[in-house]
Amino acid sequence: xxxxxxxVEDFIQERCVLEENASCRVSEAFQAFLAYAPEVEMNSAQFxxxxxxxxxxIQQTRxxxxxxxxxxxxxxxxxxxxx
Numbered sequence: 001x002x003x004x005x006x007x008v009e010d011f012i013q014e015r016c017v018l019e020e021n022a023s024c025r026v027s028e029a030f031q032a033f034l035a036y037a038p039e040v041e042m043n044s045a046q047f048x049x050x051x052x053x054x055x056x057x058i059q060q061t062r063x064x065x066x067x068x069x070x071x072x073x074x075x076x077x078x079x080x081x082x083x
Contacts, residue, residue, distance in 0.1 A: 007037045008050045022073035025066050
């Protein structure tokens with residue numbers, strides 16, 4: 001069984017940015033995590049619980065009908081496209 005805690009830490013360090021005013025949808029972060037670590041068998045609630053324990057500065061907020069993480073955003077990993 002993979003070390004889920006270590007995979008979440010690696011995902012945050014490699015694919016996310018921790019910023020006080022940042023935010024991203026819970027569903028987007030979780031889908032990005034599943035793409036990063038497809039071998040992990042974890043649901044969104046388990047991912048969130050680990051995330052809050054490892055990074056207590058991240059909070060959950062609601063915006064209309066979406067749950068969001070406050071203090072976290074996905075890094076822009078797309079290569080620069082010259083115009």
